[in-house]
Amino acid sequence: MHHFSYRDGALFAEDVDLRRIADEVGTPVYVYSxxxxxxxxxxxxxxxxxxxxxxxxxxxxxxxxxxxxxxxxxxxxxxxxxxxxxxxxxxxxxxxxxxxxxxxxxxxxxxxxxxxxxxxxxxxxxxxxxxxxxxxxxxxxxxxxxxxxxxxxxxxxxxxxxxxxxxxxxxxxxxxxxxxxxxxxxxxxxxxxxxxxxxxxxxxxxxxxxxxxxxxxxxxxxxxxxxxxxxxxxxxxxxxxxxxxxxxxxxxxxxxxxxxxxxxxxxxxxxxxxxxxxxxxxxxxxxxGNAGILMTRVLHLNPRPSKQFLVVDAAMNDLVRPAMYEAYHEIWPVAEPKPGTPDIAYDVVGPICESGDTFTTGRVLPALKPGDLIAFMTAGAYGASMASTYNQRLLVPEVLVKGAEFAVTRPRQTFEQLLGTDRAPPWLA
Structure with missing residues (x-):
């Protein structure tokens, strides 16, 4: 069992509207119950x-x-x-x-x-x-x-x-x-x-x-x-x-x-x-495992004659399980689909420059558009703990929810922090 459910047309973590976390913390973001x-x-x-x-x-x-x-x-x-x-x-x-x-x-x-x-x-x-x-x-x-x-x-x-x-x-x-x-x-x-x-x-x-x-x-x-x-x-x-x-x-x-x-x-x-x-x-x-999700935002749609790519702002550096273990994660829209919304088969992919940055292929989901939020479910285990800065991407923030409250328990890394971990050798300084 988990405590993520639809309420008033939106996906909630316990008593917190996930859209509120996306607005205040940004995406991609891990959310734990x-x-x-x-x-x-x-x-x-x-x-x-x-x-x-x-x-x-x-x-x-x-x-x-x-x-x-x-x-x-x-x-x-x-x-x-x-x-x-x-x-x-x-x-x-x-x-x-x-x-x-x-x-x-x-x-x-x-x-x-x-x-x-x-x-x-x-x-x-x-x-x-x-x-x-x-x-x-x-x-x-x-x-x-x-x-x-x-x-x-x-x-x-x-x-x-x-x-x-x-x-x-x-x-x-x-x-x-x-x-x-x-x-x-x-x-x-x-x-x-x-x-x-x-x-x-x-x-x-x-x-x-x-x-x-x-x-x-x-x-x-x-x-x-x-x-x-x-x-x-x-x-x-x-x-x-x-x-x-x-x-x-x-x-x-x-x-x-x-x-x-x-x-x-x-x-x-x-x-x-x-x-x-x-x-x-x-x-x-x-x-x-079931206590966490990775929430991400749709960036682009890239239609092809034989398939439709859905590009999101999360990537394999944020959630490596699909690329590393061929792992399956349910994908739920954060906005509850309205009756009659058509279903489309998507290849859900991230921005990283390799084809392995693919979360799923041919996944049937309600029609989505740029700006929509989706959640990779059951991402509480081996998600954030295996994340990296590959492609010089910032480490994703983590949020813990309790009832109607939430707190950022790991802030999003800044570019200053990312660049600050490197040192130039003295002959190139």
Missing amino acids: SATIERHYRLYAEAMTRAAGDGKAHVFYAMKANGNLGVLKTLASLGAGADTVSEGEVRKALAAGFPPERLVFSGVGKSESELRFAVEAGIYQVNIETESELDLLSRVASQLGKRQEAVFRVNPDIGAGGHAKITTGSSENKFGVSFEEVGRLYARAANLPGVRMMGLALHIGSQIRETESFEAAYAKMATLVGELRGEGHRVERLDLGGGLGIPYDIPKEFDHGPGLIEAYADMVARVTKGLEVELGFEPGRLIV
Whole structure:
């Protein structure tokens, strides 16, 4: 479910007319709904708490999906933790109000300086992905006089996801240590001075809309927990990662509801029953995906004998998912179409100088004209967080709505700021 709907002939975000945001902030612009973020987090957290049974459930929001400060503060205020993958994300999570004891540090390529900062900050857990990282973490923590709590991220050789580029659990992917190595590494870690091994983690992919792949991977992990305990090791935590998908094709009259979350929770409860571990979860897209839109304005129509191009002021640097993943986004006119408005098949494209700057081809939409506003729906995850200044385009502003109020939580970049990041070499100054 999301909180974007037509009212009095216009598309609203909660109780805010999107035309007002376009007038005051300009386009293109990302708009997020607080009510949607809050609802999705609560649904997920409550379901995972039930799934954990007598154990504890920890929900760490995967902030790579959307690192907007307003979004982060909203989730921190609800009691969420954060799954981070860089020192920058750790720093931003702390700045947003997440306490260090609710932070997990993931990622396949952590540097010495990043690990040092995380250990000094006192974070809850490091997810170790290689043997060399194990040694590095132990050395860094020992130098600081600490023992950092950590888990091994295991590659279960079960990959899943909505696209090959977001599948992470196959043996062909770069993530995690192999099943064959876990026992040896766990035994090694027990004798290292700077690490306290607490358990295991995995993450098999993103945008997964079924539970079978999760169940197969989790069953392997449950068996591994038993084997490690049989060898005398302590295994108190099992981080099950994220990856549960969302619907990108949202009919205006239909609420998909929490069905997949409940099915997932039931499966987790069944597979982990009797393990007596604390469960960790790292949802990202599931929390924020449907909570955001990218609003853009039609610039030009470019008719051809065989098709009609609709040129908008957003581009692939603002929303790269269609170009990178062949991703689908619903497109809704901000002005509700009047009865009898003809439908036209458009190729919706942006201003960037390459043909890859195409959001969709042959999409049937109500007839549009220059100046009209449209919204790319379900753009709250991996939209603004993956944006760039390609073609020297300014980073897009982000707006957070709560009820009848809205605030610009990231202003539009200025040309002075864009140019100010460069430096001429002294021989050309």
